[in-house]
Amino acid sequence: MVSGADFPARRPGFARWLSASNDITQQFLAIGGRPDFISMAGGLPAAELYPAAAIAEAAQKALARWGATALEYGPVEGFPALRQFIAERVGRQAGRSIGPENVLLTVGAMQALDLIGKVLIDPGDPIVVQFPTYVGALDAWRMRAPSYRLLDWSPDADSQALRGAQFVYTVPNYSNPTGVLVPTAARQALLERVLAAGTWLIEDDPYLPLQYSGAAGPSILELHGRMAPEGPYDGPVIYLGTLSKSIVPGLRVGWVIAPSAMIQALAIAKQSSDLSSSMLTQAIALELLESGHEEQHVPTIIRHYTERRDALCAAARSELAEWFDWEIPPGGMFVWMRRRDPAIDTDALYQYALREKVAFVPGSVFDPAGKLTSAMRVNFSRNAPSVLQEGVARLAAATRHYLRKNS
Ligand SMILES: Cc1ncc(COP(=O)(O)O)c(C=O)c1O
Numbered sequence: 001m002v003s004g005a006d007f008p009a010r011r012p013g014f015a016r017w018l019s020a021s022n023d024i025t026q027q028f029l030a031i032g033g034r035p036d037f038i039s040m041a042g043g044l045p046a047a048e049l050y051p052a053a054a055i056a057e058a059a060q061k062a063l064a065r066w067g068a069t070a071l072e073y074g075p076v077e078g079f080p081a082l083r084q085f086i087a088e089r090v091g092r093q094a095g096r097s098i099g100p101e102n103v104l105l106t107v108g109a110m111q112a113l114d115l116i117g118k119v120l121i122d123p124g125d126p127i128v129v130q131f132p133t134y135v136g137a138l139d140a141w142r143m144r145a146p147s148y149r150l151l152d153w154s155p156d157a158d159s160q161a162l163r164g165a166q167f168v169y170t171v172p173n174y175s176n177p178t179g180v181l182v183p184t185a186a187r188q189a190l191l192e193r194v195l196a197a198g199t200w201l202i203e204d205d206p207y208l209p210l211q212y213s214g215a216a217g218p219s220i221l222e223l224h225g226r227m228a229p230e231g232p233y234d235g236p237v238i239y240l241g242t243l244s245k246s247i248v249p250g251l252r253v254g255w256v257i258a259p260s261a262m263i264q265a266l267a268i269a270k271q272s273s274d275l276s277s278s279m280l281t282q283a284i285a286l287e288l289l290e291s292g293h294e295e296q297h298v299p300t301i302i303r304h305y306t307e308r309r310d311a312l313c314a315a316a317r318s319e320l321a322e323w324f325d326w327e328i329p330p331g332g333m334f335v336w337m338r339r340r341d342p343a344i345d346t347d348a349l350y351q352y353a354l355r356e357k358v359a360f361v362p363g364s365v366f367d368p369a370g371k372l373t374s375a376m377r378v379n380f381s382r383n384a385p386s387v388l389q390e391g392v393a394r395l396a397a398a399t400r401h402y403l404r405k406n407s
Contacts, residue, residue: 031359038391040312041359043176043333044382046304050248051297058287062280070283076271077263078105078255079282085289086255090241096225101260102233104267107277109206109242109254111270113140116202116238118269119262120166121146128161128168132366132375134176134204137169148368153186162197167238173216174207177366177377178336179329184217191220194236200262203239207332209246209298210381212306214330221257234259243285245333246294246301252278253285305333311385312378315392323399333381339374343407344399346376352402358394 028041062070077083083100091098106112113136121127121144129137131150151168152161162168170190172182194201203220224235242254256266270276288294312335313328323344324337337360339346346362353359360379363372378395380388 028359028361031354037357037359038383038387038394039359040378040380040383040388040391040395041361042382043379045245045249045301045333046308046381046383049301049304050250051293054288054293054297055248055251055284058284058291058293059280061287062283065287066279066283070280072279074276074279074282076267076276078103078277079279079286082253082282082286082289085286086241086257089289090221090239090255090257094219094222094225094239096222096229096233097231098233098257099260102257102263104256104258104263104270105277105282106254106256106270107252107274108244108249109204109240110136110140111273112240112254112256112266113137113202113204115256115266115269115273116167117141117144117146119265120200126165128165129368130170130175132177132363132372133169133368134171135361135365137204138366138368150368151190153182153190155186155189157189157193159193159196162193162199165197165199167200167202168194169202169204170220171204171207172220173205174210174329174332174334176207176332177334177361177363179327179332179334180336181214181217181330184223187217187220188223191223191237199236201237203237205240206242206245208241209294210302210305210333211331212302212309213328216331232260233257238262243288243294246298247285247288251281251285253281305381308380308383308385308388309335312380312388312392315389316378319392319396320399323403333379335378335380337376337378341403341407342374343403345373345406347373348406349376349399349402352398353395355401356394356398358391358398360395 031037032039032042083103083105087098087100087103117140121141123145125146126149127146128149128151149161149165151170172187174181201220205219208216219239221237221239224237239257240254243251323339323341325340326335326337329335347364350362361377363375364370366372383391
């Protein structure tokens with residue numbers, strides 16, 4: 001009799017997927033659901049702020065307005081009215097002409113990353129990534145087996161470094177995992193290098209709405225628009241947006257902005273993944289956007305997250321400053337803590353943290369080579385200030401135990 005346990009050995013393709021799975025992501029999900037744990041690991045919004053009543057009302061309106069259309073399979077490129085809305089909004093934000101043919105609606109920005117991998121990466125292809133790199137992007141591209149180069153932001157960066165790359169990947173606003181806001185001059189310089197190298201630039205922008213103490217920079221899409229404001233969009237920037245951080249992740253509504261030929265290629269890749277996104281959640285998203293709900297809701301999120309960021313950083317100043325350095329992030333969801341004490345290895349510290357029932361994300365998962373053990377990502381959006389204080393106290397206890405055993 002064949003048992004499920006035999007399958008990995010018997011089916012090489014299946015085994016490859018199992019070994020490629022990033023089991024730490026599974027661990028975070030499991031820990032997130034345990035009441036005795038304080039998880040500062042996931043990149044999750046504050047669930048108690050989810051606007052359930054507004055979503056229920058939007059769902060009723062969407063069904064009354066669109067009827068069966070909202071319940072059908074839809075066009076793979078996305079719900080037309082939402083595509084139009086997003087085209088106009090991004091066009092306004094970026095000060096350039098963007099049409100619906102430049103928009104693909106996706107199942108969150110995560111699906112966009114997956115589709116980009118399908119369309120642009122063949123095994124061994126070089127890609128250039130901002131470092132450290134969003135773990136979801138590394139996961140999305142793992143089975144495509146690219147060869148990684150790390151993005152150098154310095155003004156005298158090697159101009160050859162982007163040559164031959166399929167694309168450059170960056171999260172310039174409040175990056176995941178570092179919270180860094182890339183200065184405008186560095187964005188412009190990168191755009192010029194991308195244009196000179198004739199490659200694509202993936203600009204992943206989920207944290208744009210979460211600005212606390214430092215306005216987001218102009219998008220690289222916008223910077224390109226300043227160079228070429230007229231005519232249909234034909235630039236190198238493939239821009240990704242999402243409603244996950246400004247409304248709720250459960251809508252699973254994101255978008256890609258790109259030249260129309262790239263949108264068509266991504267749409268063909270999407271069709272073989274899911275036929276189409278849910279028309280119902282796209283129709284609900286449209287109601288929420290048209291009614292101005294997002295603009296009304298975001299200031300509430302910002303108020304809470306600013307308080308949480310400050311609570312985390314204040315607790316860390318009194319409990320962790322001996323061992324770690326960090327900058328207060330001007331936006332986003334994360335504080336990136338770098339070891340001061342070279343004896344600390346954050347992969348090893350993670351095991352001690354689990355014993356204290358607290359979790360963070362070790363830096364190694366944001367490294368294509370898996371070697372970054374000098375830093376960790378700590379999330380502040382998910383938990384209330386008092387919980388964050390307790391989480392930091394547990395982290396301090398874990399660090400003390402770890403150092404007692406390892407130095
Ligand atoms: C940089 C980055 N890109 C993409 C995503 C995925 O977002 P979505 O929920 O829209 O799939 C996230 C989620 O945390 C993220 O941090």
